[in-house]
Amino acid sequence: MTTTESTDVTAAQGIGTSPVRPDGTMKVRGEFAYSSDLWHEDMLWGATLRSPHPYAHITGIDISAALALPGVYAVLTHTDVPGVNRYGLEHPDQPVLAEDVVRYQGEPVAIVAADHPETARRAVAKIDVGYEVLEPVTDSEAAVAGEGPELHPGGNVVRHVPIRFGEQDVTADVVVTGRYEVGMQDQAFLGPESGLAVPAEDGGVDLFVATQWLHVDQQQIVAALGLPKDKVRLTLGGVGGAFGGREDLSIQVHACLLALHTGKPVKMVYNREESFYGHVHRHPATLYYEHGADRDGRLVYVRARMYLDGGAYASTTGAVSGNAATLGVGPYSVPNVTIDCWGTYSNNPPCGAMRGFGAVQAAFAYESQMDRLARACGLDPVEVRLRNAMSEGTRLPTGQVVDSAAPVDELLTRLRAMPLPADRSGEPDLRHLPGGVSNTTHGEGVVRGVGYAVGIKNICFSEGFDDYSTARVRLEALGGEPAATVQTAACEVGQGLVTILQQIIRTELGVEQVTTLPMDTSIGSAGSSSASRQSYMTGGAVRAAALEVRAALVEHAARILGHDRGDLSVGGGKVVSRTDGVLADLVDVLGDAAFDRTVEWRHRPTESLDPETGQGNAHVQYGFAAHRAVVDVDTELGLLKVVALDCVQDVGKALNPQAVLGQIQGGSAQGLGLAVMEEIQTEGGVIRNPSFTDYLIPTVLDMPPMRIEVLELADPHAPYGLRGVGEPPTISSTPAIVAAIRAATGLALDRVPVRPEHLTGT
Amino acid sequence: MQPIRLTVNGDKHEVTVDPRDLLVYVIRERIGLTGTNVGCLTGDCGACTVTLDGRTAKSCSVLAVTADGSEIRTIEGLASPAGLDPVQEAFWKENGFQCGYCLPGMLLATRELLDEDPDPAEEDITRTIDGNLCRCTGYTTILRAVRTAARRAQHRDERPERP
Numbered sequence: 001m002t003t004t005e006s007t008d009v010t011a012a013q014g015i016g017t018s019p020v021r022p023d024g025t026m027k028v029r030g031e032f033a034y035s036s037d038l039w040h041e042d043m044l045w046g047a048t049l050r051s052p053h054p055y056a057h058i059t060g061i062d063i064s065a066a067l068a069l070p071g072v073y074a075v076l077t078h079t080d081v082p083g084v085n086r087y088g089l090e091h092p093d094q095p096v097l098a099e100d101v102v103r104y105q106g107e108p109v110a111i112v113a114a115d116h117p118e119t120a121r122r123a124v125a126k127i128d129v130g131y132e133v134l135e136p137v138t139d140s141e142a143a144v145a146g147e148g149p150e151l152h153p154g155g156n157v158v159r160h161v162p163i164r165f166g167e168q169d170v171t172a173d174v175v176v177t178g179r180y181e182v183g184m185q186d187q188a189f190l191g192p193e194s195g196l197a198v199p200a201e202d203g204g205v206d207l208f209v210a211t212q213w214l215h216v217d218q219q220q221i222v223a224a225l226g227l228p229k230d231k232v233r234l235t236l237g238g239v240g241g242a243f244g245g246r247e248d249l250s251i252q253v254h255a256c257l258l259a260l261h262t263g264k265p266v267k268m269v270y271n272r273e274e275s276f277y278g279h280v281h282r283h284p285a286t287l288y289y290e291h292g293a294d295r296d297g298r299l300v301y302v303r304a305r306m307y308l309d310g311g312a313y314a315s316t317t318g319a320v321s322g323n324a325a326t327l328g329v330g331p332y333s334v335p336n337v338t339i340d341c342w343g344t345y346s347n348n349p350p351c352g353a354m355r356g357f358g359a360v361q362a363a364f365a366y367e368s369q370m371d372r373l374a375r376a377c378g379l380d381p382v383e384v385r386l387r388n389a390m391s392e393g394t395r396l397p398t399g400q401v402v403d404s405a406a407p408v409d410e411l412l413t414r415l416r417a418m419p420l421p422a423d424r425s426g427e428p429d430l431r432h433l434p435g436g437v438s439n440t441t442h443g444e445g446v447v448r449g450v451g452y453a454v455g456i457k458n459i460c461f462s463e464g465f466d467d468y469s470t471a472r473v474r475l476e477a478l479g480g481e482p483a484a485t486v487q488t489a490a491c492e493v494g495q496g497l498v499t500i501l502q503q504i505i506r507t508e509l510g511v512e513q514v515t516t517l518p519m520d521t522s523i524g525s526a527g528s529s530s531a532s533r534q535s536y537m538t539g540g541a542v543r544a545a546a547l548e549v550r551a552a553l554v555e556h557a558a559r560i561l562g563h564d565r566g567d568l569s570v571g572g573g574k575v576v577s578r579t580d581g582v583l584a585d586l587v588d589v590l591g592d593a594a595f596d597r598t599v600e601w602r603h604r605p606t607e608s609l610d611p612e613t614g615q616g617n618a619h620v621q622y623g624f625a626a627h628r629a630v631v632d633v634d635t636e637l638g639l640l641k642v643v644a645l646d647c648v649q650d651v652g653k654a655l656n657p658q659a660v661l662g663q664i665q666g667g668s669a670q671g672l673g674l675a676v677m678e679e680i681q682t683e684g685g686v687i688r689n690p691s692f693t694d695y696l697i698p699t700v701l702d703m704p705p706m707r708i709e710v711l712e713l714a715d716p717h718a719p720y721g722l723r724g725v726g727e728p729p730t731i732s733s734t735p736a737i738v739a740a741i742r743a744a745t746g747l748a749l750d751r752v753p754v755r756p757e758h759l760t761g762t
Numbered sequence: 763m764q765p766i767r768l769t770v771n772g773d774k775h776e777v778t779v780d781p782r783d784l785l786v787y788v789i790r791e792r793i794g795l796t797g798t799n800v801g802c803l804t805g806d807c808g809a810c811t812v813t814l815d816g817r818t819a820k821s822c823s824v825l826a827v828t829a830d831g832s833e834i835r836t837i838e839g840l841a842s843p844a845g846l847d848p849v850q851e852a853f854w855k856e857n858g859f860q861c862g863y864c865l866p867g868m869l870l871a872t873r874e875l876l877d878e879d880p881d882p883a884e885e886d887i888t889r890t891i892d893g894n895l896c897r898c899t900g901y902t903t904i905l906r907a908v909r910t911a912a913r914r915a916q917h918r919d920e921r922p923e924r925p
Contacts, residue, residue, distance in 0.1 A: 027862035030797020030837030240863035494861025665900035
């Protein structure tokens with residue numbers, strides 16, 4: 001799987017360095033084409049009619065008034081879906097366009113193409129849909145109890161994941177229990193869903209779209225369109241952030257349907273409000289926990305029941321439930337574990353992937369429990385974590401033995417050793433208090449607290465999924481220079497994968513000039529830009545392809561130069577002999593030859609979980625981060641300010657140290673958002689705050705300075721020893737902040753986000 | 763429909779607009795400058811920021827007709843033929859973005875700040891950025907980019923004055 005061949009670690013701008021982004025100048029110049037910027041002279045605009053009701057029978061759809069509107073080219077309903085009117089990442093349970101029932105507010109019912117976006121929206125308003133409104137199902141626990149109407153055949157449980165590890169009826173001297181809730185968080189990527197579908201002469205369609213996984217989009221689109229795979233070609237449009245929210249389909253099938261129906265290119269762009277209805281969110285969760293420990297705070301058992309509300313359609317509820325259950329005790333060694341996790345259907349908005357999926361919800365609960373346990377045992381919160389910290393060799397509740405570094409104790413001790421911000425003393429600067437320049441307080445009721453948390457995340461796809469990535473690398477002489485080209489279908493969503501892939505090529509082939517081809521479906525799948533997996537998977541695939549190119553090149557050089565190939569290496573644009581030094585310029589050795597290799601690369605296989613016991617080697621790799629938060633709370637006003645948010649994370653190997661820091665800073669900010677402000681508020685399935693005025697995400701004033709330490713403890717199973725980076729910082733930042741608020745106020749705070757009324761009790 | 767005149771990045775445009783048309787769509791779809799992004803349409807995110815007669819404005823919250831006769835600068839107007847503006851250079855070198863969708867607001871707000879005060883205090887920097895949302899970076903590298911751009915601006919000012 002991994003290779004022991006030496007790599008040119010000194011390559012200019014290779015791995016371990018932080019070169020500037022290749023797409024950077026385009027972006028700062030405003031010339032980078034986001035998918036919303038795509039344009040075709042002859043194009044139409046698509047718009048979507050969505051259900052206003054969370055649950056209703058459709059009694060009729062009359063499109064005649066909409067069709068009669070001048071400028072309207074097509075009005076399509078479910079009867080116009082030529083293939084299978086169902087899609088979904090794990091189960092095809094979601095209609096492209098609703099048939100006789102709508103299961104969530106915002107569910108697409110009809111689509112329109114018109115010559116102007118406003119005409120399209122007017123036509124949408126003229127479609128007359130008859131609804132028989134039904135009482136929405138919104139309670140996960142009732143779903144598990146088998147109560148209420150079935151929203152899908154087979155009932156309202158999407159997946160139940162039991163974990164049975166060790167003794168099931170063991171008792172302990174110290175027992176702490178809790179019930180915790182996590183609100184529905186939104187990815188809130190800044191660039192709303194958008195794309196352009198262009199009908200092709202061969203009867204197919206070319207789709208340019210912002211997404212996270214081109215090939216699984218393609219697979220779902222061809223099923224809905226009833227077309228062979230080669231008739232639907234996807235190219236990645238510029239992506240304005242993703243964070244899980246683009247893993248499911250949005251405009252993809254709709255735009256293609258309209259384009260094929262009208263014979264014209266069709267552009268679809270959601271606005272912010274529609275975006276809130278147009279993608280899946282983070283599962284809201286209710287979690288019941290019981291931790292048993294000895295009097296020294298050493299865990300004897302953990303028992304948990306978790307309810308994850310998947311909303312109207314399954315999306316990735318299965319994987320989210322699997323993560324929550326298997327990582328349900330956190331990064332601790334626990335001898336006896338009983339967990340039941342249910343992912344359920346409801347008439348709430350569909351929920352699926354968001355950064356840290358499943359692990360985020362569990363971490364808020366188990367870290368809150370660890371603080372409760374610390375208090376019950378009279379221990380410091382860090383000390384109780386150190387006493388239970390897992391490490392390399394620990395057997396997890398799935399029975400899987402962790403076989404690479406798991407430096408939970410080191411993360412915590414390093415974090416504790418970091419300097420704390422200075423205490424507030426003397427006359428406070430009112431601008432720095434909670435509430436800021438409003439000067440609502442002079443600091444009378446402000447108290448400070450410090451909180452710690454540590455989290456664990458599985459990296460890459462788990463539970464037996466055939467997880468692979470495809471990469472093509474080409475090396476040739478162009479314009480008198482050796483030049484490499486790299487092609488993958490891996491989605492650059494902002495994280496900087498384009499930089500990383502170039503760095504890998506520079507390291508492996510010793511050439512500076514690396515061109516990245518557009519990401520599209522003309523090459524095999526790269527898998528999803530999710531689960532912190534692309535540096536590992538597509539990085540691994542590109543490295544493997546580059547090594548094959550290098551081997552072929554060395555063979556070629558040996559022949560040309562009449563040298564023993566075992567003595568040759570490539571680096572710095574030269575062919576080098578270990579005994580005789582530089583033999584030739586690479587460009588001369590290349591001549592007219594081109595070396596072109598495509599590799600499909602897999603991580604080592606995982607196993608599915610036993611359906612009764614949850615046992616199995618389900619995960620490839622684990623990532624760990626720990627946070628310490630310092631929070632000032634105005635207990636009278638219910639306002640708070642996160643004063644410091646420090647983080648230590650092990651990344652195995654930092655391929656690009658600046659990009660690693662960017663992931664930690666950005667991920668921590670999203671965790672802060674969940675802790676203190678971010679929630680899609682629903683009432684009977686209806687979203688009450690679908691705008692950036694009412695759904696708040698952190699601004700620069702909300703984000704404190706961060707001290708960050710990055711550990712590089714190589715994972716021998718992973719390319720370059722790297723460990724996926726993107727998700728772990730989102731997981732531990734939320735519970736650390738809430739722990740700090742609890743430390744400041746003494747309140748129990750069993751729900752995130754923490755709102756002012758939770759602090760004032762009003 | 764109503765004709766209006768706009769000067770955008772130095773180029774004069776005459777376009778006929780509906781009185782309800784938002785400036786951001788006129789810039790993006792009529793004039794064809796798509797560097798100005800639409801993020802929220804409620805004036806919250808700042809991705810649609812342009813400079814309107816010398817002051818930054820959120821173009822999703824401006825009716826195009828009210829901008830008749832205005833001088834507008836968009837993100838595309840920041841660089842000169844000689845190269846990137848120091849603010850662009852600093853954001854690029856300091857990784858002051860990931861997806862980059864927020865850049866119109868971040869860059870133009872920073873440019874406006876440094877035009878007024880080449881040596882801004884920390885509070886002024888955060889106040890400049892606080893009307894612009896970024897979902898990727900957590901703002902750390904954005905603040906560093908603004909400071910770097912400010913240092914470059916000062917460095918430039920320290921050159922000996924021309925005789």
